[in-house]
Amino acid sequence: MKIAIAFIGVIFMVTSCISKSTNTSATDSSVKSVKPQARSYIMYTDIEPDIDPFIEVKGITEKDIRHLFEKMLVADQQYRDSLYNGNKNNEAFYSKKISVNDEANLIILDKIVQEFGWPEISVFGAKAAETSWLIVWHQRGRRHILCKYFDLMESAVARKEMNAASFNHIKVAVEQLSPDQIAY
Template sequence: MDYTYIAEKIISLRDADLKLRQILVQKGQLSEGYNKEMEELHNQNAQIIDQLIDSIGYPTIDKVGKDASEAAWLVIQHSIGQPEFMKKCRDLLEDAVSDNKASQQALAYLTDRIAVLEGKPQLYGTQFDWDKHGELSSNPFDDLILVNQRRKSIGLNTVEEQTLIIRRQAKEENQSPPIDFEKRRQEMNEWRKRVGWIE
């Protein structure tokens, strides 16, 4: 079957997401909580991808091509207000990885993102956030040696190397830590409860 139209649709969702992110970066509004406009776009994109998945299954490389498959993953990765959808996609992505139709790295990032949102330790150390010292650091994980072994096994650099890259990128984008770390953390926890990540 030809999924060209679907591939183009998925890519347009990603492009809208990245365009809005760039606008927020330029306005210096990326660090202060979850921007309402961004949240709406993420939820809307998740709904569209969910409908596409119901129609064609997970958008694997063999169905929609590498670019659109990666774009679908990015939309899923950003759909943090939709716990059930993200978990459904993780399960589908696990199957796709088992069939060599999707990237192990994509699965690692999605698995870690879900773990962080649920308040659990990461397996791969892929998710970063501002710490109380005003530095971007990896969210909690189980064991640094094990994490770096897992990262190496799927072709990722070490947590230490990734930390330098993430911090450099934040500097280039003029990102700054939240003004009130504790307030931001409290607001994030309230949001996680409201959307259903934690009780």
């Protein structure tokens, strides 16, 4: 009996992210904007992100977006690398930098998705598509973020515009989180 209830709960969790809409354009009403309230900035007012979350993406070229994704990837990875390979005395600083950079990257990704739709391999390149996934992946403890991008990523995988294995990590993460972990 407990197994059946747990199984039904897992099905509910996955289906609660899936909408009936198949439209994945940038104007899709299922894509809601992340307000630039950056919880990390409130927690760590002494730490600034390495990338400007208030950058404007409207009207910039695909080439410039690709370059922006390169900067986002550097901001995403540099302190993670330092955390694992660096001086253990700086762990608190590295953790704070990771947190503020993750939040800044999420704000920028939301703007890009609003303007261009989910970043596709054929438009922005494989590196940008993987960086987009990585930004969402680093929010895996925040189910509402995973669910927000779930349909867009699933559609991109179906069109071979996103790595299927990467999406599967998101799908598993959604299955493991309970609906009460949605932040409103």
